[in-house]
Amino acid sequence: MSASTAHSVVDAKPWTRHLSSALVILYALITILPLVWIFMTGFKTPQDSISYPPKVVFEPSLEGYVNLFTTRSRQTPEYMATLPPPDNWAEALVRDRNMVIAGPSKFGERFLNSVIIGFGSTFLSVFLGTLAAYAFSRFKIPLKDDLMFFILSTRMMPPIAVAIPIFLMYRSVGLSDTHLGMILLYTAVNISLAVWLLKGFIDEIPLEYEEAALIDGYSRLQAFIKVVLPQAATGIAATAIFCLIFSWNEYAFALLLTSGTAQTAPPFIPTIIGEGGLDWPAVAAGATLFLIPIVAFTILLRKHLLRGITFGAVRK
């Protein structure tokens, strides 16, 4: 096989190019298959989801989604006969299984918790991170490198290693299983990423802009707000999405420190149980709803992905 690369004087030969494109597309298709399967399973009936051989063609059903959002109870045929006709499609779907909708499930709440904690901690870490990153970028802070390393090193800590004292600490100040507690915790984890990324973005803004503003009589704070912030807007947005994705996906702390009120979706989705075992279409429906926002954000972030995953070290 030829070892030529696109950089060489002679561009990659057409056949190497075709071969590489075929191999990459093959890998991409294999890698996307589990995700497609999640999506498809969400629209299967429970029977279809566990059929052998696995069904690729099936009649789509919304049963998984209905089961995800409701709790149901099984009723006797006699009781079913006494009910008035179902007033919506979801009820009708459930009645076909000899059940009635007993109420909403906890999924909505857990999803909302994910949203509140995700956005809350993202806002806080980006806010604090922007301030700190600006100071690190513009002022000659002594021991700057050590402080930056200290901030990064907090990210390296295994969550379980600090979970014990955080558990004890939260228990004693009444923060366990609260939104505020989780927001603060996720902010503390995210802030290292926010500071490192944002420092990179702010470093790229030429100093001259601010100096001009200072000469024009702006105070340092005004220059920061009116000159630096607008210039850093893209960087701030990219950083925010990274923080949001982290909080959204976080599992270890959520599992250990929350149980009800503030529980987020990741520890909840695997516990969705149907009659006689896991209700896979409902689990898949929950997973689909939970993963779709991240897929959308990943596509949005495409250009900044590299920066985000290397704490801003590798840019292009």
Place this chain on the structure above:
Amino acid sequence: MAESTTRGLEKVAERAARATPPGLARRFSGLSDKAVAWLFVGPTLVLLLAINIFPLIWTVYLSFTNYKANRSARGYEFIGLRNYERVLTDSDIWQTLQVTAHFLIWTMTLQVILGFTLAWLINKQFKGHGFWTTIILLPMMLSPAVVGNFWTFLYQPQIGLFNYVIAFFGGIDPSSFSMLGDVNLAPWAIVIVDTWMWTPYIMLICLAGLRSIPDYIYEAAEVDRASKWRQFWSITLPMVLPFLMLAVLFRVIENFKMFDLVVELTSGGPGSITELASINLKREAFEKWRTGYSSAFAIILFVTVFGVANIYVKALNKVKQR
């Protein structure tokens, strides 16, 4: 604690202000540079001290006691280094570390080979490579717990897609093997999912490395009549290596503390065949409630990760200078 922290911060801010050139400081109306620096860095440091460093110090403290968090009323006493002694002589811990090592070595080997190959292929810039790259990147952004949970479905004997595909191409009965239930297969089950998830990470960083190599180096090599093979070994590989190192170091740190994905896949089972260090730690701390003992183990793990992290930051700075 809080007081000394504030004082420490003030000192930092003061030095910051003193170090800032007077040229800038003169132009201020309103807050001085010293105040701005203090105001801007302060909250972040306070938050990190309160929610990262303080708990860490507490873990160190607990590691010298026989405290049990589920019986906090009973009191506790200091037992010196006995927890550390117990951890280091516990055969379960060594078993756990072996499992972690197996997981690390295989995930890294597979991901480096696959990730580098993919990056190298993508770098040929065929039509539509941007689209396919984005598709390949998706798994690493998703929630490991939710995805890991779903993989248990793919791994079901008989009905699971994974078993079906293997059976289809391998010509064996799909219900004849259980990836998660078999002690020989379970360690590979977690390696496969982690590789599926994190190969794109290595790929993306390698791709950046490949793209950082300036064309003229290859042009010079062509002039010198270096073979493509030679060019690969003496130009491409050495120039991508710092990037690859960075990616591997980061993955080693992350996989050393791997928790969510594997908890949802196997929760350490069958038996304790896939019980990684973090999962063992969670069991000791939150199921057996051996708080002191698990704190000692946590500190040992932390020191290890911290050591690797140090190397990571050095690599980071090296790459940054390029």
